[in-house]
Amino acid sequence: MVCQVWDRPAVYAIPVPLPDNPLKNLNVYLIRTETRDLVIDTGFQRPECRQALWQGLDELGLRADRAMLFLTHLHTDHTGLVWDFVERGIPVYMSRVEDLYYRQLIARPFSAMDTLFAREGFPPDELRRQRESNQGQRYAPRPGFPVLQVEDGEALPMDLEVRGLLTPGHTPGHMVLYLPKEQLLFSGDHVLFDITPNISVWYEVPHSLSDYIDSLRKTRALPIRRAFPAHRAAGSDVYERIDALIDHHGWRLDEIYQAVRTHPGASAFQIASAIHWSVRSMDWDHFPPHQKWFALSETLAHLYYLTEKGQLRHWEEDGVTRYAPAHEPPFVSVSSGESNPFMGK
Incomplete structure (x- = not known):
């Protein structure tokens, strides 16, 4: 069910279910101004996600000629339906760092991570079972979707100041959106309130935990009235949550x-x-x-x-x-x- 979560600017949340996934759902947000609609993230490429997403966007009267999509990071539950937007002529924005890293990632065989994990003691039979059940691979978008790259601190082309802030850690080029006048933060998977974001190892990114802590400090320095996470419910005190993380x-x-x-x-x-x-x-x-x-x-x-x-x-x-x-x-x-x-x- 679509819910309006902020008045000025008008911000709506569309809960997109993530079946058979401990995250349970993705919060897709739509920021509406007089001339633009900014959609944040998409859900997996699977029928349940597509139905919920587009039912919500249709309910809100999304028009392709005034819409834009922002992807906070490369994980499939955030990018899976990106081609739905591309095929409607809707421009897609993503951090430059994340876009470049994603293109390098898909050019590499997934077996390279299997080799790393086997060296770290992951049993071979469980590696095989993991590959068969991995939702990140099963529900990923096909590669090659066009992206308009966003630099750290850059404003999106809207009649409202919306800036992308680079927050690496959860992924190498994760980016949040910040509205400085309204002091609103769309935190993606950088800051979650009900669960702790997964901080993993990545190809050629040896310091993901250090990166994440630095990103949390960067976020904590911002004046924030409300933070909107990508999963589960929002909390009332983002600073308390950052300290807890x-x-x-x-x-x-x-x-x-x-x-x-x-x-x-x-x-x-x-x-x-x-x-x-x-x-x-x-x-x-x-x-x-x-x-x-x-x-x-x-x-x-x-x-x-x-x-x-x-x-x-x-x-x-x-x-x-x-x-x-x-x-x-x-x-x-x-x-x-x-x-x-x-x-x-």
Whole structure:
């Protein structure tokens, strides 16, 4: 059901279901001015998403000759239906960094990530099952859609100031939209309120966690009256949520370090199985393969951070990368407080 979530400018939210996905839904937003309609993100390329999206846009009377689409990032639940817009003559905007990275990504075989994950201990049979069930591949748009690239801080061509702000971390070129006069933030997957954005490893992007924390700090410096996330419900205090996200990664670094300390020589996959995950109250052995994929990817982002900071060391044994503490005494806590390097204290 379409819902108006802001008055001036008029902002509408269209809930697009994401079947069989723990995210549950995508919030597609439409910002309406006197001359333009800006749609933000699309949903998967699957019938349930298409029906909900276009039913909502038709209800709002979207006209192709005054519409534009902005994609916050490359994930398929945000880009899957992009060709629906292209084929209607609607221009598509995306961050320059994300567009260039996406074009490099689709030119590479997905098996390259399988090779990386196998080296980090992901069992081969579960890798195969993950490929078969991966929604990001099954419901992706066909490649080659045209994009008008947006630079960090650049305003979109509207009769309203809407600026794209680069916020790498969740993906290498993730971009939020910010309305400085109204102090509104369309945060994509950068800031979510009910769930924590997944911070993964990416090809040739070794510092995704550091990038994400820097992006959170950048966002926190903005005056924000309301933030509109891409998934689930919006919260009332975006600054409190940003602080909570920073703390979350501090605690996660602590937890992962302690898991490595308890199990020196463990693989990343073994470490991921030894830490807490909130996935429908399941234990690790019952996780679907695609959830293990995301869990391992996020674990790796934290392991890489700890290794970069000199807290961990790693080596290869029997074709699998192993991790252990780099030194004693034990790792200094990075949860909130004076010892937290994320807070810059």
